[in-house]
Amino acid sequence: MAVVFAKAQGLSIQKGDGKISGVIIDSLSKQPVDFATVALEKWTDSKSVNGSISDEKGNFKLTGIGNGDYRLIVTFIGYKTTATKKITISDQNNVVKLGKIFLASSGKVLDEVTVVGQRELVENKIDKLVYNAEKDVTSKGGDAGDVLRKVPMVSVDIDGNVELRGSGNVKILINGKPSSLVNNNVADAMKMIPSNEIKNVEVITSPSAKYDAEGTSGIINIVTKKTNIAGVSGNISGTVGTRTNRGNGSLSYRTGKFGFNAGFGGMYFYPQDGSKTFLKNQFSNDTTRITSQNGVNSRGRNGGNMNFGVDYDINKTNSLSSSVKVNRRLSTNDASLLASYSTNYEGLLSQSYNSSTNNSNRAGLDWSTDYRKTFKKPQQELSFSFQLSNDEDNTDFSNHFLGISQPLDSTIRSYNAGKSHEITFQGDYAQPVSNKILLEIGGKTILRDATSDYSYEYKLAEGDFLPLSGFANAFDYTQNVYAGYSVLGFTFNKGYALKIGGRLERTEIRSNSQSSMISNNSNSYNNFIPSLTLAKNFADFSSLKVSYTKRIQRPSLRYLNPFIDTSDPLNSSFGNPNLLPEKTNSFELGYSKFFGRTSLNASVYYRNTSDVIESIVVPLDSIRSAISYANISKSSSVGVNLFGSVQVGQKVTLRGNANVYTYNAADSRVTTLYSNTSILYNMNLNASWNLPKDFVVEMFGMFNSPKRTIQGKNPSFSMFNVGFKKDVLGKRGSLGLNLSNPFNKDREFISSISGNGFNQYSQTSVPFRSLGVTFSYQFGKMDFRQQQQRSRSVGKKKGIQNDDLKQESDAQGQ
Numbered sequence: 001m002a003v004v005f006a007k008a009q010g011l012s013i014q015k016g017d018g019k020i021s022g023v024i025i026d027s028l029s030k031q032p033v034d035f036a037t038v039a040l041e042k043w044t045d046s047k048s049v050n051g052s053i054s055d056e057k058g059n060f061k062l063t064g065i066g067n068g069d070y071r072l073i074v075t076f077i078g079y080k081t082t083a084t085k086k087i088t089i090s091d092q093n094n095v096v097k098l099g100k101i102f103l104a105s106s107g108k109v110l111d112e113v114t115v116v117g118q119r120e121l122v123e124n125k126i127d128k129l130v131y132n133a134e135k136d137v138t139s140k141g142g143d144a145g146d147v148l149r150k151v152p153m154v155s156v157d158i159d160g161n162v163e164l165r166g167s168g169n170v171k172i173l174i175n176g177k178p179s180s181l182v183n184n185n186v187a188d189a190m191k192m193i194p195s196n197e198i199k200n201v202e203v204i205t206s207p208s209a210k211y212d213a214e215g216t217s218g219i220i221n222i223v224t225k226k227t228n229i230a231g232v233s234g235n236i237s238g239t240v241g242t243r244t245n246r247g248n249g250s251l252s253y254r255t256g257k258f259g260f261n262a263g264f265g266g267m268y269f270y271p272q273d274g275s276k277t278f279l280k281n282q283f284s285n286d287t288t289r290i291t292s293q294n295g296v297n298s299r300g301r302n303g304g305n306m307n308f309g310v311d312y313d314i315n316k317t318n319s320l321s322s323s324v325k326v327n328r329r330l331s332t333n334d335a336s337l338l339a340s341y342s343t344n345y346e347g348l349l350s351q352s353y354n355s356s357t358n359n360s361n362r363a364g365l366d367w368s369t370d371y372r373k374t375f376k377k378p379q380q381e382l383s384f385s386f387q388l389s390n391d392e393d394n395t396d397f398s399n400h401f402l403g404i405s406q407p408l409d410s411t412i413r414s415y416n417a418g419k420s421h422e423i424t425f426q427g428d429y430a431q432p433v434s435n436k437i438l439l440e441i442g443g444k445t446i447l448r449d450a451t452s453d454y455s456y457e458y459k460l461a462e463g464d465f466l467p468l469s470g471f472a473n474a475f476d477y478t479q480n481v482y483a484g485y486s487v488l489g490f491t492f493n494k495g496y497a498l499k500i501g502g503r504l505e506r507t508e509i510r511s512n513s514q515s516s517m518i519s520n521n522s523n524s525y526n527n528f529i530p531s532l533t534l535a536k537n538f539a540d541f542s543s544l545k546v547s548y549t550k551r552i553q554r555p556s557l558r559y560l561n562p563f564i565d566t567s568d569p570l571n572s573s574f575g576n577p578n579l580l581p582e583k584t585n586s587f588e589l590g591y592s593k594f595f596g597r598t599s600l601n602a603s604v605y606y607r608n609t610s611d612v613i614e615s616i617v618v619p620l621d622s623i624r625s626a627i628s629y630a631n632i633s634k635s636s637s638v639g640v641n642l643f644g645s646v647q648v649g650q651k652v653t654l655r656g657n658a659n660v661y662t663y664n665a666a667d668s669r670v671t672t673l674y675s676n677t678s679i680l681y682n683m684n685l686n687a688s689w690n691l692p693k694d695f696v697v698e699m700f701g702m703f704n705s706p707k708r709t710i711q712g713k714n715p716s717f718s719m720f721n722v723g724f725k726k727d728v729l730g731k732r733g734s735l736g737l738n739l740s741n742p743f744n745k746d747r748e749f750i751s752s753i754s755g756n757g758f759n760q761y762s763q764t765s766v767p768f769r770s771l772g773v774t775f776s777y778q779f780g781k782m783d784f785r786q787q788q789q790r791s792r793s794v795g796k797k798k799g800i801q802n803d804d805l806k807q808e809s810d811a812q813g814q
Contacts, residue, residue, distance in 0.1 A: 039072070291339075546590075562576075641659045704717045
């Protein structure tokens with residue numbers, strides 16, 4: 001669509017009442033051709049006067065045409081250009097219906113080429129916003145977090161935690177499916193996915209009833225690069241930098257009905273040395289107890305992943321595909337802190353050096369298989385999907401305390417073996433009731449089981465390690481979800497469209513614990529999830545959309561697991577197995593407009609949530625505190641999101657995104673010194689400059705306000721990147737240079753919390769400046785004839801989308 005809008009700058013628009021319509025059809029498969037470019041030219045001088053693209057049904061419509069003689073030119077990659085006979089618009093004949101226009105395959109085989117997309121960086125569609133990451137220069141050599149920071153409405157903090165419109169309750173999918181890579185820890189997963197492998201990112205803020213009910217703020221789908229073009233093709237890329245080294249590659253092979261694809265990726269983060277300051281005051285009558293920690297820490301991270309997939313077209317209407325993905329992640333965190341405890345009357349009471357080591361070893365596997373059947377009637381299709389996910393997360397830590405005054409020398413260590421297992425079955429069917437009505441129905445079953453087996457050991461300076469039996473536990477959590485949905489889509493005259501649906505979900509949960517301190521639990525509940533979207537497309541390339549949906553957010557294992565993490569002995573953390581799901585009503589009004597070289601997307605939204613899951617800090621005694629999770633009564637948010645893009649001349653493009661929203665939380669059980677209402681924001685600016693000889697320069701800046709919780713605020717985050725890219729080897733390869741945070745070597749992050757009888761402050765400093773050199777190379781021989789035939793017979797990708805579970809992020813940095 002962006003191609004048409006860009007070309008429209010040179011059109012000589014003829015004002016009038018004439019209308020021309022038709023449908024673009026593949027001459028071999030007799031299936032509609034979507035996104036074909038339709039241009040209207042004057043018959044006499046071939047000057048373009050109007051244009052459009054075909055929709056998913058192959059339909060197009062041109063309006064506002066003046067009287068005269070014209071020809072219609074239809075083009076699409078892999079097809080021969082088609083021109084119609086003379087078309088005459090007059091007062092007596094101002095509505096022309098051309099019917100079917102057939103496109104024939106060009107029959108060309110392209111050797112050793114790179115296919116360059118011409119899409120805009122950001123596309124606004126009726127049900128989602130699409131960020132075309134492969135066109136972004138400054139993200140090269142980075143990770144998924146670097147890409148998501150550029151996506152409108154999305155924010156990512158320094159640890160990689162992802163929010164959508166200020167809410168962390170977002171479901172992240174990879175190629176339309178959940179992944180064990182993401183399910184256990186979003187922040188780690190974002191660092192594992194190289195930006196070079198991301199094709200685009202889809203943001204769905206108002207999912208229909210077809211999607212799982214979870215993800216109260218919406219869905220983010222990361223689409224990786226993959227080709228359906230016949231032949232052999234692939235790419236290899238690498239990054240060498242001052243903070244990060246990466247390498248990844250992919251290979252695709254297709255011939256006839258069979259296709260194979262494989263990929264790999266690896267990353268190594270140099271250990272980064274930072275500093276930490278922590279101060280907590282507890283008040284009792286006129287006594288103030290003061291706990292402080294000061295010291296340094298070092299974090300390291302590395303990992304890798306591989307994937308293999310095959311697909312087979314049984315015939316023109318039946319296809320089968322299967323894929324396997326494996327991943328492994330290792331991380332370390334070593335810290336050395338000086339801890340002190342004092343009061344305002346007695347002065348210093350105790351002091352010790354605390355040295356700690358925390359290791360995490362995670363491994364995951366995803367296996368999915370999909371079957372799809374299409375019919376002669378367009379949009380009629382049947383699909384069945386199966387997915388198996390396994391994940392293991394083994395962590396261990398040890399703390400050594402060297403007493404300076406009062407405390408004895410001692411060591412405590414812990415082991416936690418976590419496993420999660422998930423099986424999903426899904427069936428979907430779409431039936432066109434008429435040319436303007438589409439019925440979609442389906443069902444889904446998700447069977448989940450997660451375990452956590454942990455133990456603690458303790459020893460004094462001269463003794464042996466002894467088990468702390470009161471802290472050991474084996475926790476088993478089972479969650480089964482059964483769902484069915486129905487969605488009706490209507491297409492009306494004058495550009496109106498309506499989608500209405502309902503989804504019924506039943507959830508059955510059970511938790512068992514060997515610890516007498518934690519009670520076993522079983523529960524079940526039903527949720528009905530309605531959805532409604534009404535859209536209007538106007539002839540001036542603008543659209544208006546209003547939507548409503550209800551969402552729920554079930555807590556995942558991290559929020560539920562009662563394992564006590566005492567890697568920081570003064571600030572332990574543990575989950576709450578009694579958490580309830582969040583329930584959200586979401587309303588949105590959106591408007592988009594293309595005019596000249598400028599595009600604008602604006603939306604106003606409102607969310608109202610009950611049983612909100614938030615982290616809560618609770619004092620355990622005069623020295624120690626604990627971070628856990630609780631359901632607070634309610635929260636609401638009103639927000640405005642603006643995204644704009646403008647092309648300045650032929651070489652420079654400017655883009656900007658701003659999201660301003662309110663935080664309003666209330667719970668009579670939680671006491672805080674902070675106001676329950678705040679105005680927050682996140683915004684970014686991006687500029688790209690195309691230079692001669694295939695050079696590109698791009699700059700990116702991001703600015704986020706501090707994040708709010710009901711007890712206080714977490715750190716703000718901002719960054720600035722500049723990137724350079726040069727195409728080489730006939731545009732099959734590229735060299736790049738990226739610089740992040742050039743003006744400051746380190747970044748400081750400040751958090752402050754207050755509660756009943758206490759307040760606390762923390763400041764963390766981490767190295768952030770980085771320089772990286774990237775290289776990528778694409779290779780292959782591609783045949784577009786088989787691609788076009790297959791794309792019409794197989795159509796859009798289907799599969800499991802577990803838009804499910806409140807996914808964990810890095811713990812609140814108190």
